Amino acid sequence: MKVVNNHKINKICCIGAGYVGGPTMVVFADNCPHINFHVVDINKEKIKLWNNEDLNKLPVYEPGLAKLVKKCRGKNLFFSSEIENNISTSDMIFISVNTPTKIKGVGAGKASNLIYVEECARQVAKYAKNHTIVVEKSTLPVRTAEVIKTILKEAQYSSDKKFNKPTFDILSNPEFLSEGSAINDLNSPDRVLIGGENEEAINHLSEIYANWVPRERILHTNIWSSELAKLTSNAFLAQRISSINSIAALCESTGADIREVSRAIGSDKRIGSKFLESGPGFGGSCFKKDILNLVYLSNHFGLPEVADFWEGVVQLNSWHQHRISKLIVQKLFGTISGKRITVLGFAFKANTNDTRESAAIQICKDLLEEGAELIIHDPIVDKEQIKFDLDNDKFIPTSVENLQKNFSYEGSYTFTNKIDSIFDNSHAVVILTEWEEYSNINWSSIAKKMKKPAWIFDSRLIVDTKKVQEANLQLWRIGDGT
Ligand code: NAD
Numbered sequence: 001m002k003v004v005n006n007h008k009i010n011k012i013c014c015i016g017a018g019y020v021g022g023p024t025m026v027v028f029a030d031n032c033p034h035i036n037f038h039v040v041d042i043n044k045e046k047i048k049l050w051n052n053e054d055l056n057k058l059p060v061y062e063p064g065l066a067k068l069v070k071k072c073r074g075k076n077l078f079f080s081s082e083i084e085n086n087i088s089t090s091d092m093i094f095i096s097v098n099t100p101t102k103i104k105g106v107g108a109g110k111a112s113n114l115i116y117v118e119e120c121a122r123q124v125a126k127y128a129k130n131h132t133i134v135v136e137k138s139t140l141p142v143r144t145a146e147v148i149k150t151i152l153k154e155a156q157y158s159s160d161k162k163f164n165k166p167t168f169d170i171l172s173n174p175e176f177l178s179e180g181s182a183i184n185d186l187n188s189p190d191r192v193l194i195g196g197e198n199e200e201a202i203n204h205l206s207e208i209y210a211n212w213v214p215r216e217r218i219l220h221t222n223i224w225s226s227e228l229a230k231l232t233s234n235a236f237l238a239q240r241i242s243s244i245n246s247i248a249a250l251c252e253s254t255g256a257d258i259r260e261v262s263r264a265i266g267s268d269k270r271i272g273s274k275f276l277e278s279g280p281g282f283g284g285s286c287f288k289k290d291i292l293n294l295v296y297l298s299n300h301f302g303l304p305e306v307a308d309f310w311e312g313v314v315q316l317n318s319w320h321q322h323r324i325s326k327l328i329v330q331k332l333f334g335t336i337s338g339k340r341i342t343v344l345g346f347a348f349k350a351n352t353n354d355t356r357e358s359a360a361i362q363i364c365k366d367l368l369e370e371g372a373e374l375i376i377h378d379p380i381v382d383k384e385q386i387k388f389d390l391d392n393d394k395f396i397p398t399s400v401e402n403l404q405k406n407f408s409y410e411g412s413y414t415f416t417n418k419i420d421s422i423f424d425n426s427h428a429v430v431i432l433t434e435w436e437e438y439s440n441i442n443w444s445s446i447a448k449k450m451k452k453p454a455w456i457f458d459s460r461l462i463v464d465t466k467k468v469q470e471a472n473l474q475l476w477r478i479g480d481g482t
């Protein structure tokens with residue numbers, strides 16, 4: 001593809017104002033005051049929230065985000081639904097739309113649904129003028145750039161303009177931020193990965209990052225390595241969690257303590273200490289979908305053994321979540337029908353309002369199927385979201401057979417953002433998200449309100465064991481066989 005020399009980047013458009021597009025462009029705008037950033041989305045409600053005067057209403061909760069939005073919004077950062085106009089006047093376009101797992105058709109349950117990415121490419125093809133650098137920010141299966149390229153190429157041939165026909169370069173620039181620490185991750189990334197064919201386009205994007213990222217951390221690769229590195233990175237991280245959770249189960253049976261095991265193995269520099277915390281199973285919108293995508297690709301390329309290896313990581317995670325639900329039922333004398341259970345935390349991790357694939361969804365569904373009366377608390381997640389997650393039958397299946405499965409509950413649930421009086425007459429408290437406020441609970445006063453024998457199930461290892469035991473409460477902690 002043709003490259004226009006001395007192409008200067010003055011205006012950037014990001015398609016998709018979600019958990020990645022929003023915070024990423026906020027940090028870009030803060031670090032590059034000389035460039036204008038326009039974040040666009042088809043979801044008008046979301047855009048309204050991004051433009052809300054009340055910064056508590058931003059659609060993404062992320063520590064430090066509101067402060068930066070306040071600083072940049074209306075100066076060099078704009079949120080709107082004006083997709084066409086912003087595409088045609090931008091020098092660089094980030095595609096940051098969702099890439100969920102397909103739920104029907106070929107590859108259902110594993111392959112990525114690229115419909116949103118494809119739609120973006122068509123919009124860019126239709127409205128772009130002059131030379132435009134298109135950046136894949138979404139996590140995409142290997143060789144997606146080829147699809148985007150084909151769609152954009154068509155635009156060049158079919159454009160009715162004689163002059164100023166659009167020309168394009170395509171780059172892969174996957175995002176590695178973690179929710180809850182996104183601002184810090186974006187400001188000080190371990191690395192920035194830029195994959196592409198055209199050196200000049202790669203340099204344009206590198207120059208933007210170089211405004212705040214040390215150059216030695218900006219890695220250049222070919223486009224396919226960049227796409228595959230993103231999937232692999234998430235697969236490796238998720239694999240560590242499944243590994244440690246499998247050992248947690250073994251600890252509970254053998255008298256070992258998972259924290260001691262984690263510390264012992266993590267002290268080996270070759271293994272490293274991060275991502276070795278046992279919990280209720282990994283959640284979040286990406287780990288499961290990206291591994292399933294890797295599984296699909298491996299099978300597609302005739303590597304079933306590779307596919308099976310990675311699928312095991314997702315299967316272990318699912319088994320682990322059900323293991324926790326079963327264990328709760330067992331400890332409460334084999335039945336929880338009609339029993340009140342307090343659930344602390346619904347977000348998939350602390351410091352985010354995101355519940356996608358949260359372990360809490362599966363564990364709550366299991367407990368509801370057993371007939372429990374749940375009182376769910378989360379300091380940030382809202383009621384509508386919990387209703388959507390628990391009442392909606394749509395879920396990402398791990399196998400095609402599961403597509404048919406419908407949930408029906410015997411139990412019921414209520415939700416509150418306030419922590420007072422949620423323990424009254426509860427048989428058990430189940431901690432599923434590691435919100436800081438749950439580490440400071442006054443167990444002795446809570447014990448007085450609960451039905452005896454009362455249980456505390458700590459899947460995040462955050463409670464003070466001594467204080468729970470002194471309050472005469474039964475305690476189960478993940479990976480604690482002592
Ligand atoms: P999201 O669902 O929060 O946001 C995607 C947004 O794109 C939505 O608001 C949707 O309305 C919008 N959209 C879809 N099609 C559109 C179109 N044609 N035009 C305009 N807007 C459109 O998703 P996300 O969590 O931000 O993830 C986006 C991508 O980034 C995914 O591929 C994901 O795998 C990847 N990723 C996510 C994270 C994370 O922490 N959430 C981290 C790294 C990478």
Ligand code: UGA
Nearest residue numbers: 175176177178179241275276277279282283284286348349
């Ligand atoms: C993850 C990756 O960490 C990011 O690098 C990546 O960009 C992102 O996915 C993505 O592509 O979406 P995220 O899902 O936001 O980020 O959060 P993580 O901190 O990775 O946590 C994922 C899940 O694993 C959470 O449920 C968390 O509680 C769990 N976890 C994490 C553990 O159970 N133990 C650990 O030691 C670490």
